[in-house]
Amino acid sequence: MKHLESVAEFNELKDNGKTIFMFSADWCGDCKFIEPVMPEIEAEHDDFTFSHVDRDQFIDLCADLAIFGIPSFLAFEDGEEIGRFVSKDRKTKEEINDFIDAL
Template sequence: MKELKSIEEFETLKNKGKTVFMFGADWCGDCRYIDPLMPEIESENDDFTFIHVDRDEFMDLCADLAIFGIPSFLAYEDGEEIGRFVSKDRKTKEEINDFLAAL
């Protein structure tokens, strides 16, 4: 999964097709739990571009987007938010795929 490098890149990517931003952090156990599952989730949902956002590096962006728990997923299509899976709970592969299928 590609890593977000800048706020400018976030603005560009959210306006370009269907993009899912996964917010997480290296120290987050629940984030580490789903990391090995993400390549499979990405291949099963190839109509989306997946971007990892380091919560610690982009704290202001997270605050602006009301991302307070991680891991969290925020989906955009051509600049419009189409869904969010935001909570402090551990997420399963099935829950993530269900979220993406509902978009």
């Protein structure tokens, strides 16, 4: 999964194609819990581009997007938000796949 480098890159990704942003942080235990399965999730949903957003590096962007719990997922298609799986709760591979399948 690519790591987001700038807000400009965020805007470029969200405005072009189908992108899922995963918001997390190095210190987040629940984020670490799902990291091992993320490559499998990405492979199962190759119609999306996946991008990791470090909550601490992009705290203002998170506030603007109302991302107050991590890990969280935000999906866009050509600039339009098409779904969000946002909470502070631990997420399973099945829950993440269900979220993506429902988009």
